[in-house]
Amino acid sequence: MRVAVVGAGPAGSLLGHDLARAGVAVTLFDASHPREKPCGGGVTGKALALLPEAPPDDPLPANWLESCEFDAGTGDVVRLRLERPVAVCARRDLDSWLLRRAVAAGATHRAERVTMVDAAGLLRCADSEHQFDVIVGADGAGSLVRRTFLSPVPPERLMMAAGWFARGTSSMKVQFTPGLEGYLWLFPRIDHVAVGICAPLASVPTRDMLARLDGEAVRHFPALVDADAGRYAHTIPSLSSEPRSLLEIAGPRWALVGDAAALADPITGEGIYYALRSARILADTLVEDGSTARYGQRCLEDFGRDLLKAAALRDRFYAPGFTRRMIAYAARSSAIRSVLAELVLGEQGYVGLKRRLLRAAPRFAWDSALAKLLRTA
Ligand SMILES: Cc1cc2nc3c(=O)[nH]c(=O)nc-3n(C[C@H](O)[C@H](O)[C@H](O)COP(=O)(O)OP(=O)(O)OC[C@H]3O[C@@H](n4cnc5c(N)ncnc54)[C@H](O)[C@@H]3O)c2cc1C
Incomplete structure (x- = not known):
């Protein structure tokens, strides 16, 4: 053959x-x-x-x-420790x-x-x-x-992803921003950082997406704003x-x-x-x-x-409020944090996710009650 x-x-x-x-x-x-x-x-x-x-x-x-930071874009931030390292190449x-x-x-x-x-x-x-x-x-x-x-x-089955490669270093970060059906990322490689943003092709023009990424970069990670680095845009089917x-x-x-x-x-x-x-x-x-x-x-x-x-x-994942709630819950509960970490590692699939979250619910309720008690104390 x-x-x-x-x-x-x-x-x-x-x-x-x-x-x-x-x-x-x-x-x-x-x-x-x-x-x-x-x-x-x-x-x-x-x-x-x-x-x-x-x-x-x-x-x-x-x-x-061995860690990744999730930012809801509304003040809630959670840092996940990953059981197994992710490679960024x-x-x-x-x-x-x-x-x-x-x-x-x-x-x-x-x-x-x-x-x-x-x-x-x-x-x-x-x-x-x-x-x-x-x-x-x-x-x-x-x-x-x-x-x-x-x-x-x-x-309708294409996502657009755009960004640049910046000199410097950072932690690994995923940031949601209100109104965007996608996210921003910082992925540090051996000698530079991949800075990017993605959203469904039909939801926002690519130049607006890049302008949004530039704006967020100036506010949150100015060291990685690199006007000389060429911008790229590419689809993900x-x-x-x-x-x-x-x-x-x-x-x-x-x-x-x-x-x-x-x-x-x-x-x-x-x-x-x-x-x-x-x-x-x-x-x-x-x-x-x-x-x-x-x-x-x-x-x-x-x-x-x-x-x-x-x-x-x-559509439900990127519906208003979902990612914000997910990160707020993860900040409060180790059970939700471990589900999120396994999603990042690709070890928790979408089939079975609901069952897994339901199993985490009693632990989540306990963690939340404990956190409330500690705050009150
Ligand atoms: C901005 C962006 C960020 C992403 N980030 C991640 C990430 O962090 N992690 C992740 O898992 N995925 C990520 N993805 C998705 C990932 O890049 C792709 O899913 C992956 O590259 C697919 O691999 P592939 O081998 O199918 O295709 P490709 O990597 O696209 O390789 C296709 C190859 O075919 C060659 N080719 C094309 N046409 C011809 C031709 N006519 N004759 C000969 N050769 C040809 C090209 O030159 C290329 O070398 C991202 C995608 C984008 C756009």
């Missing part, structure tokens, strides 16, 4: 790595390396667990963080590290941009033409492969709450992984885990079955129901 992977971001490179290790002839097409991708670069524990083992002389280049470093793992495992990398693919397995670049048994789109949010075999992701939006991501000789398949969390924008996880599931399916037929269903059973649930919950 000859497999072409269009795009060598996290999804494409892990797929190349896994297929090559299983003895499949796999070619990765991507002309962009080395490059930075607009991204926070936050890699949660569940994503880290999917990465290939790091060789002793080539460790994963990351800033390891420059995408230039993470993506080239992953590509090195794929090539070391035996994948071929061609530094070429793909200009055409078809259902018969033909793939064209500017100066070359190739024939494959399976073509995989790992080519990100604007995927050419997706546009060829499916329709583009509709605007996600599923709808309908299973069909996931089951459509593969056909007889093609499949999509990562952002090309619209596999990001519609509430947080986390996409690196889903890029890696979908790549692993597709590699296993291709190796076991020699076909893509069961891939969509396997994604649905693995992480898909959680993403569909997140799509259904999104």
